[in-house]
Amino acid sequence: MAGTGCRRRPERRHQRHVIALTSNYPECARSALVTIAPERSRSPLFMRAYIEELIGQALGYLKREGELSLEEPVQVHIERTRDRAHGDYACNVAMVLARKLGRKPRELAELISAKLPASKRIDKVEIAGPGFLNFFASPHYLRMVVRDILALGDQYGCAPEGSRGEVLVEYVSANPTGPLHVGHGRGAAYGASLSALLAAAGHRVSREYYVNDHGRQMDILAVSVWLRYLELAGERVRFPANAYRGEYIYDIAREVRERHGDKLRHAESAVVDGLPEDGDGQAAELHIDALIARARQLLGEDGYEACFGAALDAMVADIRDDLGQFGVQFDRWFSERSLESSGALARAIERLDREGWLYLKDGATWFKASELGDDKDRVVVRENGRTTYFASDVAYLLDKLERCPGTSLYIFGADHHGYVPRLKAAARGLGEDPERLDFQLVQFAVLFRGGRKVQMSTRSGSFVTLRELREEVGNDAARYFYVMRSHEQHLDFDLDLAKSSANDNPVYYIQYAHARIASVFRQLESRGLRHNQAIGEAASDRLDGEHEQALLRTLGRYPEVIEGAAERRAPHVLAHYLHELAAEFHAWYNHSQFLVEDDDVRNARLNLVAATGQVLRNGLGLIGVSAPEDM
RNA sequence: GCCCCGGUAGCUCAGCAGGACAGAGCAGCCGCCUCCUAAGCGGCAGGUCGCAGGUUCGAAUCCUGCCCGGGGCGCCA
Structure with a gap:
C-alpha cells in the first residue's frame, strides 16, 4: 500500500525562452505602471525594487510605442524563487496583464522581456512556466553584496532613518501589581524585536509602557503592603483571600516601615472591626473593598499614598530592571x-461629547461604540462619578495620536482581542482615522519541561516569572525562543530544548556559526597572516563554489528580509532567516578550507566569512540575542 | 450565542498580499574529525496541507459550511 514511486506526480516541464538583454532605453523615465507596494526602498541593495524599475521601464516603452494599452498601474509580485533553476527572482507581470488585456501570458512575457533595459546586475531573463519572467542575478551583483556589507557594517540592511513613517509601539504594559510572568515575556520579546525591526526598516520608533497605576488592583496592592507592614509591626491581622500574597510584598512593607516607622500602625481591631467577612467569591471582593476604604480612612491621604507610592515605585522599578536585563527598553x-x-482624560471625554457620541443612561455616561463598529456601547463615566478604565484608554489613545503623526501600534496579549473594535470605535469617535491604529495580538506561551506542560496559576502563586525563566534558560535562548514562532501562533516553549547545549538548540546553532567565524580570524592571526580586504575584493570572482554562491545570495537577501519582516510585523521571519544563513555557513565551513595558501582565494573567502559574521551580528542584534566570539 | 487564534511529516513549526515539483528543525536510520571549535556536515526515510463544497488558467494559500483544539466576551483592572 505504501508505494513510493507511484505517488510521484508527472513532471511538468515548460519550454523556456532565453532573452538576451542587449537593448537599452536610457530615456525611459521611471513609470508608474508597476506598483508592488508603496514606499519601497530605492536603495541599490534592494534587488526587487531594482527589477521593478526595469519592468516599469519596459512597460513604459511598450505603452508609448502603442504595443500595450495600459491605463492603470498593475499590481505584480517580484519574489525570490524557491528553485535555483528558476533564477533568483520571478515576476508574474505577464500573467497579471494577460487577465487584464485578454492576451496570452507568454506572448506578453516575450514583449516585456524584449524591452527590458540591459543591466550589469542581471545576467539573463527567461520566460518559463505559465509566463513567469525569471531573472538571474549576475556574478557581478553577487560580488557587490560582499563589498556592500563590509562597507556598511552594522548599517547593512537598514533603510535610512526616517525614510518611513513614525510608529509609536506600546507593549508589555502589564499591571504593576507583581513580577512579570512568562506570558509578559513573550510580549516583551516580540515588542522589542519588532521595534528594532521597524527602526531598521526606516521607521522612527518610540516605545512606550503604559503603567496601569490607577485602578482597584493597585489599591489592593497598596492594602496588601499595608497589611504586611502591620504584620511586621506586630499586629495580628488576617490576610484577605484576594490580597497579593507574593514574597515581594514583604520587601515593600519592610521598606515602608524603614521610612515611616510606626506612623502607619493601627490596632488590629481598628483595622478589621465592622468589615464584612472575608470568604470566597463575592464575599472576598466586598471584604477587600471595605478594607481599602478603611485604609484610606485610617491612614489619611498622605499615609495611604505612602503605601500606594511605595508599592507602585517598587513594582515599576522591579519590572524595569527585569526588562532591562532582558534587553527590553522603553x-x-x-x-x-x-x-x-x-487633563487628558477630561479632554478626551469632551471630545467624544462634542462629536456627539456620548449619552446618559442609568446615571452613567455611555459611549455609542456600537454605532462605530463595536458590539456594544461602553461606559466612560460610572454612576458613582468615577471614570472607567476604558475612558483612560481613550484618553491615552488621543494623546498618542496627537504626539505621534504616524501609526500607533498596540501589542496585546491574545486575551485582549476584544479591545480592537472598541479602540477603533474610540478613534472614530474622537474624529481620528482608525487606520492609524495597528493591533498585533500575541498568542499565549505554554512552558514544557520533560515533555509535560508546566502548570501555572496566578492564584496559587505557582506561576513562573520571566526572571526565573531568564535565569533558567538564559536571556539569549529566551529571546530567540519567544520570537522564533509567529506571534499569531500559540507557543510551546520547550525549556529542556532552550537549555540544551546540544546540537538541537537553534540559538546555539546560529551563535556557533558566529563563534566559528571569530575563530577563523583568530586562527589566521595565529598563523601570522592578515586579512587583506582589497586583495579579496579584487579576487572576488574566485568565490565561485556552490556553497559560496548560495551564501552570497542569502546575504544579498537580508535587506529584503528586514523590510518584509517589519512590514508583516513578523520577527520570526528574521529568526528563520538567521537559521538558514547559519546553516549555509556551516555547510561551507565543512566543505572548504578558508585559510588556504593562495592569497587571492584566501582573502576572497575571508571577505565572505567576514560579511557573513556581520549579517549574523546585525540580525541577532535586532532580536536581542548576543553574537559570541567563542563558545 | 457572538468574537479571536490555530489544525501542514511521529513531534514543534515555516510557507498562506494565489503561482512553477509542499519546506526546516527535532526524533529515527546510514556515513564523516592526521584539516579554521563535530554546539558541525553529508545522505536515507517520512505528508489525503482537518473535512466538504466554491472562486480561478492555477488553491496549503481566497470564500462558504462543518468538525476538532486554545482563548475572549463586566458601570473589573
Whole structure:
C-alpha cells in the first residue's frame, strides 16, 4: 500500500525562452505602471525594487510605442524563487496583464522581456512556466553584496532613518501589581524585536509602557503592603483571600516601615472591626473593598499614598530592571494617573461629547461604540462619578495620536482581542482615522519541561516569572525562543530544548556559526597572516563554489528580509532567516578550507566569512540575542 | 450565542498580499574529525496541507459550511 514511486506526480516541464538583454532605453523615465507596494526602498541593495524599475521601464516603452494599452498601474509580485533553476527572482507581470488585456501570458512575457533595459546586475531573463519572467542575478551583483556589507557594517540592511513613517509601539504594559510572568515575556520579546525591526526598516520608533497605576488592583496592592507592614509591626491581622500574597510584598512593607516607622500602625481591631467577612467569591471582593476604604480612612491621604507610592515605585522599578536585563527598553513609561492630572482624560471625554457620541443612561455616561463598529456601547463615566478604565484608554489613545503623526501600534496579549473594535470605535469617535491604529495580538506561551506542560496559576502563586525563566534558560535562548514562532501562533516553549547545549538548540546553532567565524580570524592571526580586504575584493570572482554562491545570495537577501519582516510585523521571519544563513555557513565551513595558501582565494573567502559574521551580528542584534566570539 | 487564534511529516513549526515539483528543525536510520571549535556536515526515510463544497488558467494559500483544539466576551483592572 505504501508505494513510493507511484505517488510521484508527472513532471511538468515548460519550454523556456532565453532573452538576451542587449537593448537599452536610457530615456525611459521611471513609470508608474508597476506598483508592488508603496514606499519601497530605492536603495541599490534592494534587488526587487531594482527589477521593478526595469519592468516599469519596459512597460513604459511598450505603452508609448502603442504595443500595450495600459491605463492603470498593475499590481505584480517580484519574489525570490524557491528553485535555483528558476533564477533568483520571478515576476508574474505577464500573467497579471494577460487577465487584464485578454492576451496570452507568454506572448506578453516575450514583449516585456524584449524591452527590458540591459543591466550589469542581471545576467539573463527567461520566460518559463505559465509566463513567469525569471531573472538571474549576475556574478557581478553577487560580488557587490560582499563589498556592500563590509562597507556598511552594522548599517547593512537598514533603510535610512526616517525614510518611513513614525510608529509609536506600546507593549508589555502589564499591571504593576507583581513580577512579570512568562506570558509578559513573550510580549516583551516580540515588542522589542519588532521595534528594532521597524527602526531598521526606516521607521522612527518610540516605545512606550503604559503603567496601569490607577485602578482597584493597585489599591489592593497598596492594602496588601499595608497589611504586611502591620504584620511586621506586630499586629495580628488576617490576610484577605484576594490580597497579593507574593514574597515581594514583604520587601515593600519592610521598606515602608524603614521610612515611616510606626506612623502607619493601627490596632488590629481598628483595622478589621465592622468589615464584612472575608470568604470566597463575592464575599472576598466586598471584604477587600471595605478594607481599602478603611485604609484610606485610617491612614489619611498622605499615609495611604505612602503605601500606594511605595508599592507602585517598587513594582515599576522591579519590572524595569527585569526588562532591562532582558534587553527590553522603553522611551517612556506612561502613567495612567497622569491622564487625570494632565487633563487628558477630561479632554478626551469632551471630545467624544462634542462629536456627539456620548449619552446618559442609568446615571452613567455611555459611549455609542456600537454605532462605530463595536458590539456594544461602553461606559466612560460610572454612576458613582468615577471614570472607567476604558475612558483612560481613550484618553491615552488621543494623546498618542496627537504626539505621534504616524501609526500607533498596540501589542496585546491574545486575551485582549476584544479591545480592537472598541479602540477603533474610540478613534472614530474622537474624529481620528482608525487606520492609524495597528493591533498585533500575541498568542499565549505554554512552558514544557520533560515533555509535560508546566502548570501555572496566578492564584496559587505557582506561576513562573520571566526572571526565573531568564535565569533558567538564559536571556539569549529566551529571546530567540519567544520570537522564533509567529506571534499569531500559540507557543510551546520547550525549556529542556532552550537549555540544551546540544546540537538541537537553534540559538546555539546560529551563535556557533558566529563563534566559528571569530575563530577563523583568530586562527589566521595565529598563523601570522592578515586579512587583506582589497586583495579579496579584487579576487572576488574566485568565490565561485556552490556553497559560496548560495551564501552570497542569502546575504544579498537580508535587506529584503528586514523590510518584509517589519512590514508583516513578523520577527520570526528574521529568526528563520538567521537559521538558514547559519546553516549555509556551516555547510561551507565543512566543505572548504578558508585559510588556504593562495592569497587571492584566501582573502576572497575571508571577505565572505567576514560579511557573513556581520549579517549574523546585525540580525541577532535586532532580536536581542548576543553574537559570541567563542563558545 | 457572538468574537479571536490555530489544525501542514511521529513531534514543534515555516510557507498562506494565489503561482512553477509542499519546506526546516527535532526524533529515527546510514556515513564523516592526521584539516579554521563535530554546539558541525553529508545522505536515507517520512505528508489525503482537518473535512466538504466554491472562486480561478492555477488553491496549503481566497470564500462558504462543518468538525476538532486554545482563548475572549463586566458601570473589573
